Amino acid sequence: MKRLIAILTIIGCTASAQPVIEESIRLQAQAAVRNGAFPSLVIGVVQDGKSEILGFGEGSPDGRTIFEIGSVTKTFTALLLADAVERGVVKLDDPVAQLLPGFTIPKSITLLDLATQSSGLPRVPANLLPKNANDPYADYKTADLKEFLASYQLQTVPGEHYEYSNLGFGLLGEALAKKQAMPYADLLRERITAPLKMTDTMIALTPEAKGRFAQGHDANGAAASPWNFAALAGCGAVRSTASDLLLYVRAHMQPEGPLAKALASVTRSRRKTDRENATIGLAWQIEPRGGKTIVWHNGMTGGYASFAGFTADGKRGVVILTNISRDVAPLGFAALVPQEQVKFPKEISLDSKELASYAGRYRLAPSFALDVKVEGNGLVVQATGQPAIPVFASARDEFFYKVVDAQLSFKRDEHGQVNTVVLHQNGRDVPGPREAGGVVKATERKEIALDPDTLAGYVGRYELAPGFILAITTEDGKLYAQATGQQRLLLHASARDEFFLDVVDAQLSFIRENGAVKAVVLHQNGHDVHGPKQ
Numbered sequence: 001m002k003r004l005i006a007i008l009t010i011i012g013c014t015a016s017a018q019p020v021i022e023e024s025i026r027l028q029a030q031a032a033v034r035n036g037a038f039p040s041l042v043i044g045v046v047q048d049g050k051s052e053i054l055g056f057g058e059g060s061p062d063g064r065t066i067f068e069i070g071s072v073t074k075t076f077t078a079l080l081l082a083d084a085v086e087r088g089v090v091k092l093d094d095p096v097a098q099l100l101p102g103f104t105i106p107k108s109i110t111l112l113d114l115a116t117q118s119s120g121l122p123r124v125p126a127n128l129l130p131k132n133a134n135d136p137y138a139d140y141k142t143a144d145l146k147e148f149l150a151s152y153q154l155q156t157v158p159g160e161h162y163e164y165s166n167l168g169f170g171l172l173g174e175a176l177a178k179k180q181a182m183p184y185a186d187l188l189r190e191r192i193t194a195p196l197k198m199t200d201t202m203i204a205l206t207p208e209a210k211g212r213f214a215q216g217h218d219a220n221g222a223a224a225s226p227w228n229f230a231a232l233a234g235c236g237a238v239r240s241t242a243s244d245l246l247l248y249v250r251a252h253m254q255p256e257g258p259l260a261k262a263l264a265s266v267t268r269s270r271r272k273t274d275r276e277n278a279t280i281g282l283a284w285q286i287e288p289r290g291g292k293t294i295v296w297h298n299g300m301t302g303g304y305a306s307f308a309g310f311t312a313d314g315k316r317g318v319v320i321l322t323n324i325s326r327d328v329a330p331l332g333f334a335a336l337v338p339q340e341q342v343k344f345p346k347e348i349s350l351d352s353k354e355l356a357s358y359a360g361r362y363r364l365a366p367s368f369a370l371d372v373k374v375e376g377n378g379l380v381v382q383a384t385g386q387p388a389i390p391v392f393a394s395a396r397d398e399f400f401y402k403v404v405d406a407q408l409s410f411k412r413d414e415h416g417q418v419n420t421v422v423l424h425q426n427g428r429d430v431p432g433p434r435e436a437g438g439v440v441k442a443t444e445r446k447e448i449a450l451d452p453d454t455l456a457g458y459v460g461r462y463e464l465a466p467g468f469i470l471a472i473t474t475e476d477g478k479l480y481a482q483a484t485g486q487q488r489l490l491l492h493a494s495a496r497d498e499f500f501l502d503v504v505d506a507q508l509s510f511i512r513e514n515g516a517v518k519a520v521v522l523h524q525n526g527h528d529v530h531g532p533k534q
Helices: 023-034 070-086 111-115 142-151 166-179 184-193 242-253 257-265 329-336 352-356 452-456
Strands: 040-047 050-057 285-289 292-300 305-311 316-322 360-365 368-375 378-383 388-395 398-401 406-412 418-425 428-433 460-465 468-475 478-483 489-495 498-500 506-513 516-524 527-532
Touching: 023 040, 023 050, 023 329, 040 242, 040 329, 050 242, 070 111, 070 166, 070 184, 070 257, 070 292, 070 305, 111 166, 142 166, 166 184, 242 257, 242 305, 242 316, 292 329, 305 329, 316 329, 352 368, 360 418, 368 388, 368 418, 452 468, 460 516, 468 516
Parallel strands: none
Antiparallel strands: 040 050, 040 316, 285 292, 292 305, 305 316, 360 368, 360 428, 368 378, 378 388, 388 398, 398 406, 406 418, 418 428, 460 468, 460 527, 468 478, 478 489, 489 498, 498 506, 506 516, 516 527
16 A cells, blocks of 8 residues: 655645745655655754744654654753753763762763763663663663673773763763752653643653654564663653754754753863764764754664754754654755755665675675675675664665665676675765675574573673673573674574574684583684673
């Protein structure tokens, strides 16, 4: 059944009025929904005081449709920090340990370090081992956070290096809530959403709000579960609407009222990021684009994606929400700086023989490769140290990601054989020659069955590097491995103590002493990484 595209103007536009959202942006959004890139999409723009919201896709979404906003939550946590500073509750250079008695935290980490993604803490804690991979933060409690911080050794000096960290912002939210003696959700409501009259912005949905909550979808378009947060709420727990987020963006563009000083300060303290010409304020990314300085943040959960941004001159702001785990930042930039155009590719099908021609390993750098494998009716690609992610064909030899703004172009030699891939991302084109031999297919290895007692002997946590844990578990007679911050993967036995994965070219060898399993060795990308059992 062909998807029905609904277009609904919500605010500040009449038949005779000049639309705030340019026709080019409307057409791009409409085409992206029609081509299946997004089940539904809502765009809100404020320009020189006038606002407009358009909804596209299934369910006739509008300015009151509720979505998860993921990491845009971090800007709320940053504003809570700025507000606490303006009220004299804390100072930016306060050690976070000072706000969390009972925690073991390096005293060198300040609140400013956390808010500018330069604390030295990793992206996620090593003991984030969710019971349900579809809701990864739900069961991560304060006690787990304490446990991780008590054992973690910083790898860099706080304040010196940019490293995006969900853990850092989760910790910041926890510290601010503890200091002000109320749960994060209550602090958010009292200090931000109530003063800004953002009545549809919340963490726990009311019964009425649940009726307006869009069904999320994973990158493949399948229904996805909502994400819930416990101790790390400050990094991604907020749900909101386009109408509310336009109020929020507008407040940053023209600060006034009780939060004026805090709003004006979030871009004042800046540090470098890992991207050329870009800096970070308190959570907000700041960079030049299209002759403007823009301030922005995006977000993504297992079933939703978001973008919020505004020009530093306070003239234009943009909000984009969707109910699929696919990056909307390219469309956000195009809407914020209209001379930037974006086209979402249309997905096509390729036959199994064509897909098989791409399988292999492509070396983009001495320590970085892409492993390409056929899975089902498509390709999955695994970059070194990252989970396997599906890519989708837009043409022969051309593929795109849905979860990030990146594309792959495969190149062929004079005989028509694929010999190179080019990764297009962040304005760069990085070629990678195909390695001889490529990826060994899992089907070339013979799987054997092991008894439950043998499988139980492998269960445990193995530390492959500081802060990087491989958790081995069993369920229904099968063995699984889950690396820090990654999804759980099924293991297949090829012999006693020898296992392989079918989604990536990697193997595990378990090491015994006096008959008991004491360590594991991960064989991947030509390296053997030893991890003792904890």
